[in-house]
Amino acid sequence: MPPALLELSGISKSFGGVQALRAVDFVLKPGEIHGLVGENGAGKSTLMKIIAGVHADYDGVMRVDGREVHFRSSRDALAAGIGMVHQELSVAPELTVAENVFLGMQPVNRLGIVDWRKMARQATEQLKNLGLNIDPAARLGDFPIGVQQLVELSRVLFSGARIIILDEPTSALSPPEIERLFGVLLRLKQSGRSLIFISHFLEDILKISDEITIFRNGRKVATTAVSAAIDKAWIIERMIGAGREELEESYLGEIKLVGKPTAPVVLEAKGLTYGSAYRDITFAARGGEVLGVYGFMGCGQLELARTLFGKLKPDRGALAIGGAPVRLANTSAARKAGVAYVAESRRSMLFGEEPVYKNVSIAVLDRLSRFLLKPDRERAIAAEQVKALDIRPPSVELRLGGLSGGNQQKVALAKWLTHPPRLLLLAEPTRGMDVGAKEDVVKIVRALRDQGIAIIVFSTEPETVLSLADRVLVMRKGAIAREFADEAISKDRLLAAA
Ligand SMILES: Nc1ncnc2c1ncn2[C@@H]1O[C@H](COP(=O)(O)OP(=O)(O)O)[C@@H](O)[C@H]1O
Ligand SMILES: [Mg+2]
Numbered sequence: 360m361p362p363a364l365l366e367l368s369g370i371s372k373s374f375g376g377v378q379a380l381r382a383v384d385f386v387l388k389p390g391e392i393h394g395l396v397g398e399n400g401a402g403k404s405t406l407m408k409i410i411a412g413v414h415a416d417y418d419g420v421m422r423v424d425g426r427e428v429h430f431r432s433s434r435d436a437l438a439a440g441i442g443m444v445h446q447e448l449s450v451a452p453e454l455t456v457a458e459n460v461f462l463g464m465q466p467v468n469r470l471g472i473v474d475w476r477k478m479a480r481q482a483t484e485q486l487k488n489l490g491l492n493i494d495p496a497a498r499l500g501d502f503p504i505g506v507q508q509l510v511e512l513s514r515v516l517f518s519g520a521r522i523i524i525l526d527e528p529t530s531a532l533s534p535p536e537i538e539r540l541f542g543v544l545l546r547l548k549q550s551g552r553s554l555i556f557i558s559h560f561l562e563d564i565l566k567i568s569d570e571i572t573i574f575r576n577g578r579k580v581a582t583t584a585v586s587a588a589i590d591k592a593w594i595i596e597r598m599i600g601a602g603r604e605e606l607e608e609s610y611l612g613e614i615k616l617v618g619k620p621t622a623p624v625v626l627e628a629k630g631l632t633y634g635s636a637y638r639d640i641t642f643a644a645r646g647g648e649v650l651g652v653y654g655f656m657g658c659g660q661l662e663l664a665r666t667l668f669g670k671l672k673p674d675r676g677a678l679a680i681g682g683a684p685v686r687l688a689n690t691s692a693a694r695k696a697g698v699a700y701v702a703e704s705r706r707s708m709l710f711g712e713e714p715v716y717k718n719v720s721i722a723v724l725d726r727l728s729r730f731l732l733k734p735d736r737e738r739a740i741a742a743e744q745v746k747a748l749d750i751r752p753p754s755v756e757l758r759l760g761g762l763s764g765g766n767q768q769k770v771a772l773a774k775w776l777t778h779p780p781r782l783l784l785l786a787e788p789t790r791g792m793d794v795g796a797k798e799d800v801v802k803i804v805r806a807l808r809d810q811g812i813a814i815i816v817f818s819t820e821p822e823t824v825l826s827l828a829d830r831v832l833v834m835r836k837g838a839i840a841r842e843f844a845d846e847a848i849s850k851d852r853l854l855a856a857a
Pocket of ligand 1: 374379
């Protein structure tokens, strides 16, 4: 038998204390599209970065065409014919479209001088294959993210690499753009290239792949040829595991949602549409209810959150708060209407250099003038909160930036307890926290809800939604795909709907 095109055996990799990969074996055949799936943090990107020469420090053996290799850099991998499009967009926004298409490998003439004409012509042609008719001399940063993602894809797809790795390449693409990309991938496959394709969209994976490999918790749990017997449910079962131990870890157990259909409607959204990010979003948020909005990265939920906070202006649609139509033209209009927002990156909302008590009283200062609030009173309000929320260490004088992420999040939420908004928007409220801090945040959110505030939690993590929400909307590629209310939900049902 001829050697495999690419073969990895016993690959292990750790980052400090985190074991990202445990003894993983993986084989890529010539001319195949190999789909890779697994939950966030399962180890997919880490394995791909080893193949692409980004991580040089790992245990195990890698072979290309049967010969052992150990890449020290992505340049090494490229020289061996391996190209990768990373999960994080890595274009150069200041450079032109054509320069980005050829980044690092501009065509040169006999004198070694960059051949700009040739570059522009080839870039135009390659981008046409992906359905893009744009000026190769325009600055790339001026185009929407979807276009930038396609330009980055074209760089690797047409680089001549014979092994092409695509790490979640469709997060910013619209359905027709994805269709066109798939056409290109199939043509590359027919010309003998091998592709590894990572995506959360299991239907896409099943449609395009010859084989799939499933990762869970740093281990490879299955590799199989795609056939009629392999469906979404089969994959999800393996992704989240059915072992007793994982069962607890992953809330595979069911959670019964109890809606509050008679609670007063605080926010009403009708037909909201914003660019290619989301469309026709219609829903209501009720006082005393936590509404979860779940979806994969890039499904449009972050843009929706930003719209409700007045950061993005929708192209179409209407919003009403407490029954009255509102136009949230900017964030101060949103705040006046009673909307509060705790962003995903807490750093942007809090003042790390200021003491804890100042951060707690910021909401107060929005309403009272700074001169009316005496420092002693400020401290006293904050001290109450620090105690009630079990913020550690329990001192209002400490610099906020010195607290752990979980405790900073408690501070970010604390101020809304004393001065409740009508609508509270939370983006990824428990990301990266330890179990204890997560539980505290859940308690605070419930306390806020029980004061009658309407709360919307936006998250890409099923656990977050399952632990907080009374009702759930699932977003998928810019639209609301499913509502769960008054029924049992579980992680696998959420994933299946997304
Ligand atoms: N550069 C890094 N430094 C520290 N930890 C990392 C790094 N890259 C990945 N990890 C950790 O390794 C694990 C696997 O991550 P990753 O390979 O990105 O997963 P996936 O792509 O499947 O979502 C996670 O726990 C992640 O936090
Ligand atoms: Mg990844």
